[in-house]
Amino acid sequence: MRPAVLVLGLLVAAAQGSGYQRVPGGEYRSVLKYEDLKGSRAVAAFELMTQPVTNGEFLKFVRTHREWQRGRALPLYAEPSAYLSHWQTPTALGPVTSARQPVTRVSWFAATAYCEAQGARLPTWSEWEYVAAADETHRDARQDPAWRERILAWYARSAGAGLGVVGSTPPNVYGIQDLHGLVWEWTDDYSAMLVSADNRSQSEADRARFCGAGALAVDDRENYPVMMRVALLSSLRGADSTSSLGFRCARSIR
């Protein structure tokens, strides 16, 4: 009986595409150092898209939200030379870009607008890190060398080598796919986790660059895969985008 149920479950997941999956709440240790928090960090239950937003989905969005089309979006919100520059026209993907690839070259502002249009939001770093700590069978696989090696192997491939399509990595224990091995992803509070521009300084991150109690620095220097993701996000401004940076949306559970 059990295999049949499993197959059915997979079919449902496939049909959903980038639908939302409920992620149960829990506690975990972040690799980031929170000034106001020692030890574990609690994450409330929330819903997360099972796959990153695709070119096809984002194309639908800009067709109805013309202010986010390439050439129309304000430069302050989307750096014009990079924003969606891989599409053939502002409203067509063209032959080299697949609708099933995750959308990249999107700014934080554009990603936020997309999620808001869905009645959703970008996940927080904590939510993202919490879910991304899992592998196919464990909720926290971060100490597993195989987990690290798999992620580092993706880092070692140049972004110019060509982008895969969404759903090509196995779902993790929560049923979420592509958290590693496909694209970087924006988080809602990415700008609060700046790593010092010179990552060797023993002092914490450059305090002058952000305000308030959100000041974070990397705590687990062994955890290179996560550290690099933080480094990438902290190198960006909200209007920036890169060829390997995408996003997915989250929803709070009321």
Place this chain on the structure above:
Amino acid sequence: MKRQAKLSVALITAMLLIGCQGGSQAPVVATDTGGSAAGDFGPPQGEPIKAVLTSPPNVPPPTNRTAPAKVIVELEVREVEKEISEGVKYTFWTFGGTVPGSFIRVRQGDTVEFHLKNHPDSKMPHNIDLHAVTGPGGGATSSFTAPGHQSQFTFKALNAGLYIYHCATAPVGMHVANGMYGLILVEPPEGLRKVDREYYVVQGDFYTVGKYREKGVQPFDMQKAIDEHATYVLFNGSEGAMLGDNALKAKVGETVRLYVGNGGPNLSSSFHVIGEIFDRVYTEGGTRYQENVQTTMVPAGGSAMVEFRMEVPGTSILVDHALFRAFNKGALGMIKTEGPDNKAVYSGKEVDSVYLGDKAVSATPVAEAATASASGALTLKQQIGAGAALYNGTCSVCHQANGEGLPAVFPPLAKSDYLKADSNRAISAVLNGLSGPVKVNGKDFNSVMPPMSQLNDDEVAHILTYVLNSWGNPGGQVSAAQVAKVRGTTARPKGAAN
């Protein structure tokens, strides 16, 4: 007692005097160039100059300037897949598309406007720490650059010297292990000594999941890097970077300067060039040089300038003299020097002969016999004398000086029934060698005697005559004509030298 006390006082005084002399007469102070405090030659003069950047092993030309200038450096970060070894691909992160990155050359006192560009296809953010920079992070704090972006910062090159630059983005070790380093030369105001050729060589250690030379695309192995177990140790980022057709070139009589760096991330280099002595080594890339150096230490994140004059033609081999790195991990390069031989400096191989140790004997009897044989007046005694000398030089290594051979390995010649039975067979054994089972004096032997192709007919005749007249053998004489006849009628073995 009193005398002893006096002596001690004298000794202490002497020691103090020696100490004083050593301290006060050191010449260091007189020639101090003043460091960074003396490195500011005022504001840049003239139009800004765009720096010439070169890929390894090439070096930009000297600045040839007498005044400080504003120099614009534009360096692009690219993440590229290249061969680390034949059939082995690796994703390098590079400054300028190569490992090491582009060579930068400026003059002390120059104002350097630095533009760091991160290619849009890059996956990672990167920055740059130039050891030539005086200021926080060496530029790293001002150059953190996302993919598809560029940063700019400006510094004054206050200290002359040869400096490493590298990426300092987290995780720093991984960025460096992937090839993110290069050299920047800050020339002293008077420039460097003129040389005929300059080359750019940087060592680095690499860590791949697969073993050394395991084919295919090899990802970076973080654990090996942390453990400092290098899979490859390379000059200029790939095994063949300076081998074969890619060898560095020079001509006899030319002076070569190598700008040597070590990117690390982990290993220090015992840099050595086989067959050369460094005439001058600017140790650690600094201002002063040491002379007549065989091997110089280049620390990770450090450099050295080495100069040497090519005196003779041939191939000199660059190695990390921690030798398993050279021969098992790839730390090899070549300089091929062309030009006329200079036998007075190096003869090439003059002698290749059996080393006899205490078995050495005079070659005089051989020469005597040769003369006698030519004049047709060769005696048995002369033949035995010459044969003894030749036997000791050639045959005794196996058959032993007393002709007893070694049990079960080398057959005896003393009282040998095999020898006695057929002298032509003995001649053939010397000329053509002998392998396979033989029975001598009732014992079985099965080994290989190589053909003694280096011996002429006279010499073979002498040896066998000596053997026939020694160790209880029956006596007799073998002539050169007899040897010539056997030589002409027996098949030469395949692979015989001549």
